[in-house]
Amino acid sequence: MEKFTGTVAGPEALKTMPEEYQNAVAKIVVSHAINELTGAETFDAPANRLAPTPRYKWLVSRVAMEEYGHHLLFARLAKGMGIDWRANKRPLTLFDYPMVTWVEFGVLKALGDLAEIIQLEDLMECSYLPLREVAIKTMPEERFHVGLGQGIVRDLLQNPDNRPAVQAAFDQVLPNVLPFFGKANSLNNALFQRWGIKRRTNSEMRREYWRRAEAFAREHQLAMPAVPEAYRSELMVQ
Numbered sequence: 164m165e166k167f168t169g170t171v172a173g174p175e176a177l178k179t180m181p182e183e184y185q186n187a188v189a190k191i192v193v194s195h196a197i198n199e200l201t202g203a204e205t206f207d208a209p210a211n212r213l214a215p216t217p218r219y220k221w222l223v224s225r226v227a228m229e230e231y232g233h234h235l236l237f238a239r240l241a242k243g244m245g246i247d248w249r250a251n252k253r254p255l256t257l258f259d260y261p262m263v264t265w266v267e268f269g270v271l272k273a274l275g276d277l278a279e280i281i282q283l284e285d286l287m288e289c290s291y292l293p294l295r296e297v298a299i300k301t302m303p304e305e306r307f308h309v310g311l312g313q314g315i316v317r318d319l320l321q322n323p324d325n326r327p328a329v330q331a332a333f334d335q336v337l338p339n340v341l342p343f344f345g346k347a348n349s350l351n352n353a354l355f356q357r358w359g360i361k362r363r364t365n366s367e368m369r370r371e372y373w374r375r376a377e378a379f380a381r382e383h384q385l386a387m388p389a390v391p392e393a394y395r396s397e398l399m400v401q
């Protein structure tokens with residue numbers, strides 16, 4: 164089948180599209196609704212207690228509010244499409260990460276939300292216009308989250324005593340983010356591309372992610388962890 168180059172204006176038009184398209188959009192909306200909520204509950208809301216200053220507590224509260232807001236936007240999108248976002252999908256394994264320190268929160272925001280930005284870059288051009296709108300709306304906030312995470316890391320590294328803890332969190336979080344982009348050569352991914360829902364392949368996005376994480380590491384003289392075995396062929400090609 165040829166690549167779909169049109170746009171779908173809303174839920175009514177969506178119903179006239181092939182089931183394959185409807186399912187592909189539903190998959191993305193559901194996974195975002197789940198992951199935004201899980202992220203808010205496991206990292207952002209609890210981080211308020213970890214934040215060391217009133218200013219950081221204020222900024223973290225804003226992040227938590229925004230992540231709950233993102234969940235609501237995706238949940239509303241799902242409702243408009245007549246689907247249940249609670250349907251049988253497990254949150255990302257990234258959220259199994261047992262965050263207990265402020266250092267870890269900073270690194271999680273700098274690296275975890277960076278992955279979301281890369282996803283949103285594609286969704287901002289998505290053929291399903293309501294999804295495109297949500298991506299455009301949430302993008303500036305995700306940029307703020309990454310910026311906050313990077314700022315926390317920068318602040319922490321002012322004190323050399325913090326460097327080992329920052330490096331340890333970096334080493335643990337980064338490999339955990341990689342599965343977020345899905346499997347290489349995934350069937351879903353091929354459908355997303357064919358239907359103009361995503362522009363890049365999972366592998367392309369993961370490579371781009373690794374490249375940006377590397378730039379961040381370089382800026383702060385952090386060492387990059389070894390590329391996990393599963394992604395070696397994908398990330399080590401030049």
Ligand SMILES: [Fe+2]
Pocket residue numbers: 199229230233279301305
């Ligand atoms: Fe978000």
Ligand SMILES: [Fe+2]
Pocket residue numbers: 230276279304305308
């Ligand atoms: Fe975020």
